[in-house]
Amino acid sequence: MSSPAAPAADRAVLDGSALAGALSEVYAFEATRAVVRCASCGHTDVLAGTTVHLSAMGGVARCATCTAVLLVVVERPDGVRVSASGAAWVQAPAR
Amino acid sequence: MSWHVATVVGARPLTRTARALTLSAPGFVGALPGQHVDLRLTAPDGYQATRAYSLADTGQDERVDLVVDEVPDGEVSPYLVRDARPGDQLEVRGPLGGYFVWHDADTGPVLLVAGGSGVVPFLAMLRARRGTGRRAPFRLVCSVRTPADAIERGEVDTPDRGVDVRWVFTRETPPGWATPPRRITTDDLVAPGFGPDDGTAVFVCGPTGFVEAAAGLLTGLGHPPDRVRTERFGGA
C-alpha cells in the first residue's frame, strides 16, 4: 500500500481525473467521462480509467490494458495543448 | 475553464500532517460532491507549481473547502499545511471531474472505500447527503495508519442515520481494539445491502497502491467494474 512517503515516481502515477483541469481548457465537454478508444489495442474506457503519469512537463494518459500512450497534455505559456494521436477517437460524454 | 484568484480565509489543523483550508473564490460555483480543484501557487520569483485537491465540502458556492495532507518531501503540501494563512492568495481551476461524483438524486446504496486522505471527497459526499436530507444508504470503509491520522475522525465517528462506518487501522489501533493492525480485506468490504446485487455504487479513493488493491478486492467480490469508480492521487 502506498503512503505519502512513497517515492516520487509512484506518487506521480494517477488516473484520468488528474487531467480534468488542463483538459477543461481545451475541450468544451467534461473530460473525465469522455470515452477514449485506444488506437493500439482497441480498448475503450472513460478517460478517468486511463493510467496517467503526471509531471511538470505534462500529463501522459496511457491505456490501462496495453500501456500505449493515448493522450499527452502539455500546459504551455500560450495555452494547453493536447495530442490525442494515440486515441482512435475521443467521444464527449453522454448528457 | 481557467484560473481564478482565491484567498485563504480559514485554516484549521486536523491531524499531525493534515489541515483544512477554506478559500474564498468568487465565481466558483456548482461544485458536486467528489469533485476536485487544481490549485496553482506562484512564488515571488515567478516559479509555479500546480496540484489537484479534492473538495471536502461542496455546500457553498464561491467557497473552496480543502483538506491538505502534507507529503514529507513535497513541494506544495508542506507550504499549504504549515505556512499558508488567511489573506494569502492562490489560483484555483474548477470545479473539476464529472466521473468521481455522487449525485444526490441517486437513491441506491453507496460504498465508499478510503485510504488515508482519500477520505476527503467522501467527506463532501457525506456532507452533501446530510445537507440535502437524502436517505441513500452509505457505508464508509476508512483505512488509516493510526487513529491519530484519521481526518475529521470526530465527524466520521458520529455518522448520520443510514451511514455505517468501518475503520481499518494498518499500523496502530485504538486502545482496546479487538483486532491487531492489518490491511484492508474483503471482509471489510462485505455488508448486507451493499453487495453487487444491491445496485451499489462504489467509490474508492487514496494513493495508487491502495486504490488498486481495494479495486481488486471489490471486483473479486463481484462488483461490476463499471460500478466501481476510482480516483488515485499522489500528493505532493
Next chain:
Amino acid sequence: MAVVTRGFGGRRPEPEHEVPPGQFVTDDFPVLSAGPTPDVDESRWELTVRTETGEGVSWTWEQLMALPAEDVATDIHCVTHWSKLGTTWRGVSLDTLLADVETSAEFVMARSYGGYTTNVPLQDLLDGQAWVAYEFEGEPLEPVHGGPARLLVPHLYFWKSAKWLRGLDLMDDEDLGFWEQNGYHAYGDPWLEQRYA
C-alpha cells in the same frame, strides 16, 4: 502575470554561479516521467547503436563496463525550471562509444526501455558533451533516475538525457522524439531558453 502566493518557494538556495535564464536552483532531484519505471536487469541489458544504413553494433552490460569511463561533474537544467548544480556522474563518453562507428548522419534518436524517445544532433553528442551514465553521486544509478544507464547530455535541457537508454539510432533527417512531438523544442538549449517549439 499570475497572482503571487506569499511565502511560497521562499527558501531556495542561491546559485554560486550563473544559471540559464528562468531557472531556479534546487538541492532535490525531481523525478519526471512519461511512463512506468522499466525494470531492466543488467543480465538482459543491451545498448545498440544503429547507423543510418541499418547496421548495428551492441554492447552488453559487461562490455559497457569494460569500456574506459569518466567522472563527470556538471550542472543539469530541466525545462520545468529547476537546475541542480555540481551533479556528479560516471559513464562512458559517447566519443568512446561512437569511435568506430562510420556514419554521415547528422541526427540521433535516443531510445529507452519503455518506449521513450528524444532526438539530438550527432554533433551535440560528441567532443566531450555526452555520456552513457551509470553512476550518480558515486552510487549505481537508481531506476527512478534512469538506471541501469541513461544518456547524459547536460548542455541541453534534461529531457534530452534519455533515461533507461537502450539504443541510439543515427538518422539523416531530424525526426522528433516524444516530448518534441508534443510541443517541446527540437533542440532545447537552456541558455537560449528553447523550451517550446
